[in-house]
Every structure is written in C-alpha cells, then in structure tokens.
Amino acid sequence: MPPLHGREAEGYHSLVEQCTSGTRYQERPTTSSNQGSAFRSGVSLAVQAGGASQRMGHDKAFLDLVGGVDLIEWVLKRHAPAFSHVFIVANNPGRFRHLGVPVVTDALSIRGSAVGVYTAILASPTDRVLCLACDMPFVTPDLVRHLVTGSEGHGVYVPRHGSYFQPMCAVYSKSVLGGFELFLDEGHLRIDSLYARVDTEYLDVGDGRFGDPDSLFMNVNTPADLENARRRVQADGLILSDDVVPLSHASGAQGGAEVPRDVGTLSPRIQDFVARSPIPVVSFVGKKKSGKTTVLMGVIQELCRRGRRIAVLKHDTHGFDIDIPGTDSYVLREAGAVVTGISSPDKYVWVHSTSEEPSLDQLVAQITEPVDLLITEGFKRQDAPKIEVSRRERSTTLIAEDDELLGIVSDQRFPERRVPQLDLGDFRGIADLVEREVFPLYASLTPAGRGDGSGDGSGDGSSRQGEQKAGQARRDVPEEAVV
Secondary structure (H helix, E strand, C coil): CCCCCHHHHHHHHHHHHHHHCHHHHCCCCCCCCCCCCCCCCCEEEEEECCCCCCCCCCCHHHCEEECCEEHHHHHHHHHHHHCCCEEEEECCHHHHHHHCCCEEECCCCCCCHHHHHHHHHHHCCCCEEEEEECCCCCCCHHHHHHHHHHCCCCCEEEEEECCEECCCEEEEEHHHHHHHHHHHHCCCCCHHHHHHHCCEEEEECCCCCCCCHHHHCCCCCCHHHHHHHHHHHHHHCHHHCCCCCCCCCCCCHHHCCCCCCCHHHCCHHHHHHHHHCCCCEEEEECECCCCHHHHHHHHHHHHHHCCCCEEEEECCCCCCCCCCCCCHHHHHHHCCCCEEEEECCCCEEEEECCCCCCCHHHHHHCCCCCCCEEEEECCCCCCCCEEEEECCCCCCCCCCCHHHEEEEEECCCCCCCCCCEECCCCHHHHHHHHHHHHHHHHHCCCCCCCCCCCCCCCCCCCCCCCCCCCCCCCCCCCCCCEC
C-alpha cells in the first residue's frame, strides 16, 4: 500500500500539524528531575502503543504491571521527563487520551511496527525521534541516554546484539523518510530490512555494559511474560523507584472510554465559561479539610518557579473581614462607605460591600494585572474547569462531576473516573497537569474578552479583560461540607 497519497496524505498531515503546532506540543518545562539532560530539546519520544495483542488476549498497554501502574504508564514515567516532546502512536487514539499525552493515529491502515515508526517520524516535532515500545519495561534511562546522544548525524541509531536488532528501541531521523516511503511502497513491513537501505549506525550492547540484552529488551507479549515482568520489578526493587508512579492510575483503561478533558467532552456550561473567560481559570475544589490549601501552596510555588504569573482567589462561604477593628479603613467602612481601599508602595486592596455575591465571571473581570492563570480555591458551584482534592480520612467520595473535572489529587484512587490522578504531595506533577491541560483548553476556544484571541497563557500580558456576562446561574447541589 503506498504511503500517503492524495486526500489520505492531506488528511494525515493536517492531523500531524494539529498535534505538533501550538500548545499540545509545547516544550516541557525543565525541572530538577530532568536538569542536565542535554538531549531534551533535540529529540522527541514516541511511545508505540502496539497492535492487537493477540498473544496476550488483552490490550497489553493497559495491563497492570505493578501497584496500579500500567505498562504504558511505566514507560512514560520512566523516560518522558528527559524529553521536551512526548507523544503516543496508536491505531485507536481515544483509548490513550486519559494519559494526558498527545496521541497520533497510524499514518497507514495496514498494520505493522514499521507503520508505527513511520508515523512517529512524520509526526515528530523534532528532527530525531526515539521510538520505544510500550511493552518493553526494562529499557534503562542509561541506554536511552546513550541512544539519544549517539544518534546525532545518523538516519537510524539502533541497538544490536549478535544478529539481533531492536527497532522498537531506536532513534530515527526525518532524513530517512524518503527511503522509508520507498521501502513501504515496495510492500516491505519488517523494519530491520530498512537498515541496509538508509544511513544506519549500530549501538552494540552484547558486551553487557547496559545489562543482559535479553532482560533489557524483554517484551511483554503473553500472560507468562507479564508474570515474569512483575516478579522482576519486585525482585529488582523498581517498584520503590521515585520516577515510576502512575500517571493516572487508570489501570482499568481497557474499556477505552475517553475522559472529559477534551473540550468537546466537557459540560456545555464549562465550555461556555472557558470561551468567555479573558484568562485561564481552574478551580481546586473538595470537601473541607481535604488539604486544598496545602496542595495549592506547593503547586503555586512550582508554577511560579517556572516563570508563571499566578492569581489566586479564595472562596469563603461564611463571610470574611480583612479590616482590623479600630483601623481607619474599618472605621470609614462602618461609617457607611460601600467601597473602601488602602494602598501602600508594595500593595493595595479594595473592599466592596455587596448585597449579593458576584459570579466568578464578574470576579475574573476585575483582574487587570497581566497574569497567566487564575487559580481558585473553592467555587465548586461555578463553571470553571476543576481539579478535585480528596483525602481518604475525610471522605471516599468526590463532589465534582466527570464532565467538569480535569484531574484528581488524592491519597486514594477512583478507577471509575477517567481523568489523571496524582498524589497529594506531587506538586510537580500537578503543575504539569495544569500546564498540559488548562492552557491548551483555553487556547482551543476564542473568548470574547481576549483582544488578540490567542489565549496561549504565555505570560506576556497581551490578553486583557473585557466586559463579562454577569449573573451566571449556579447549579443546585446537595448541601454538604464543601466549598
């Protein structure tokens, strides 16, 4: 089958352009865990989701390797932090969107690992891409580092031991696309047959310097392989590794249900809020004493460290008073002033007395400073997209609906919720979630209040607030101890 001609080529390259331009492929921020990774910006990571898994009998990408971590989650969490650009290649993209990683579909309708690699090269936003199978859990970061750094200047850089090659753990350059297309035109599907036709360099691993090749490149293809892999993880103590934790803890993803994080799967009222908001807004909600403030302190510090300008709005259902009795501003407000304020060289505040609480839209409209993001604590009845914070000792149930949630932060898991789930103390991961989901969500719709219509959350202060629609109706929800 010829690779991509006519309408097929036009449609696929349009899909690739959507995935590789704009915010979905925005460069991952450098964190303390990936500082010093010299290859971060030069090579992308494409995790190959695999085919029909006939020998396994189930989609092996979502098999529980250990502790609620799926095979594909394990591979992503082990290797993704080292790369600026990460995506998944799959023939059924909807099944993988809950992982919070861009997904591209196979470029050709024919099946085979060669098609997955060809697709990854086409879709990669960088010249080189490391293709790594999701069913190879024991490839080490050290091997990946050698593959990436040694691949510069070559069309293909592939591990070799004896007469065996590892094409699903190799780096490919866009320079091989011409030869690759001719290779596929001729009907070839065994990717190792390509190597003699393009510029290929080999990394010999048979000397054991990266470990036993048979163990290093072990594929999980059968139930017996899975049991062996589980025993190896436990025997090697890898379950205790800090860099291997679930992305979403959605080990039951075999059902393939999409999560309400793409704009089309969010509630219409959430979509409406996003479309008219002049700045990105996300509400951290949860029952009282669930730890929202502690989580927000860590997340805000992390986002600020990354250069984001953050605004915060706290909701208080019981009323508040920031004036101290006896001060001038307090006395003047008590005298009847409906608006009082106080200003100093480093800060100022206005206090408005109202007969009815303003909507979140109205409050957002009053922020005139250039900020990248407004985070609210509370406002669970309002229509901003939400991240719910939950603590087991407080409750085992959630308050937010599926179609308004972007993620869950908790010390317990909710496998029925198809959204990313992170630990309470994983401030880096939560900040990643915000950058990965909130900014692209707002950028996907053109809000009336944004003068330039960009909404990219880049922090340049170009988006200013305009007039907002007031009087947003609140949802009726059961009264309980939530804010």
